[in-house]
Amino acid sequence: MFSLKYLQELRAVEIDIIMAHLRPAGAHLLEIGAGTGQQAREIERRGFKVDAIEVCDSIYSDERVFPIVNFDGRNIPFEDNTFDIVFSSNVLEHVPDLVKIHQEIRRVLKPTGYVLHILPTHSWRFWTTLSAFAAAFQYASTLGSQLSPPRSITRASIKQFAAAWGIAGRHLLAPCFQRRHGARGNILSETWLFNPEWWRRNFKTNGFNIIMDKPMGLFYTGNMVFNSNWSFERRARISRVLGSACHIFELKSIDTTKG
Numbered sequence: 001m002f003s004l005k006y007l008q009e010l011r012a013v014e015i016d017i018i019m020a021h022l023r024p025a026g027a028h029l030l031e032i033g034a035g036t037g038q039q040a041r042e043i044e045r046r047g048f049k050v051d052a053i054e055v056c057d058s059i060y061s062d063e064r065v066f067p068i069v070n071f072d073g074r075n076i077p078f079e080d081n082t083f084d085i086v087f088s089s090n091v092l093e094h095v096p097d098l099v100k101i102h103q104e105i106r107r108v109l110k111p112t113g114y115v116l117h118i119l120p121t122h123s124w125r126f127w128t129t130l131s132a133f134a135a136a137f138q139y140a141s142t143l144g145s146q147l148s149p150p151r152s153i154t155r156a157s158i159k160q161f162a163a164a165w166g167i168a169g170r171h172l173l174a175p176c177f178q179r180r181h182g183a184r185g186n187i188l189s190e191t192w193l194f195n196p197e198w199w200r201r202n203f204k205t206n207g208f209n210i211i212m213d214k215p216m217g218l219f220y221t222g223n224m225v226f227n228s229n230w231s232f233e234r235r236a237r238i239s240r241v242l243g244s245a246c247h248i249f250e251l252k253s254i255d256t257t258k259g
Helices: 004-021 038-045 097-107 122-141 155-177 194-207 232-242
Strands: 027-030 049-055 068-071 083-089 110-118 207-213 248-252
Touching: 004 038, 004 083, 004 110, 004 248, 027 038, 027 097, 038 049, 083 097, 097 110, 110 194, 122 155, 194 207, 194 248
Parallel strands: 027 049, 027 083, 049 068, 083 110
Antiparallel strands: 110 248, 207 248
């Protein structure tokens, strides 16, 4: 089942992976969609100057562990040519107006700077859709004895029994009515919209050259069915067969790569 604690563990491992792509040490980095600020805090701890922004109605607004500037999701509240690196992790798929955010990223990026985006893949979308059924049964099983017929038949026991099955029923049916994860499409079309090839076309259309793109090399789903029962080493091995949950892109503005 979903766990913020385990999500933070996943993001910490991803930071270890992306650190090889952050350079030079001491560079000024902007994180867009910083969530709790966990990753921003860790990047700063490793020697970078970090600013972080997030929409004010983020579901993580009460869990912040790093100074985060609120913004409207469209206009980045910093001056032109401010940052050496612009970074986001699992954010762009939630942005309704990608043209605008790409323009803003190019505006605040220094001419010599670059962009690093981590994005969920079509593999993540596919396995998240399927694992929702397993997660539903997993949750229902936590109700345990509440789903067993009461030993003594009283109004209170029958009411409790019916309420438990009502909760279990809602969770068991929920996977049949899954919603999209991002800002566009549906759970079926997201299988294409989360494909790295879709993002390659989007970045090129919006003024970026792709310097590097590759799988992050970890398998997990949005439902986190196995959580810490699967080691990160095991998730790395499984990703070679079932696909990586995320893909990493390094970009430069086309204007800064001419000549």
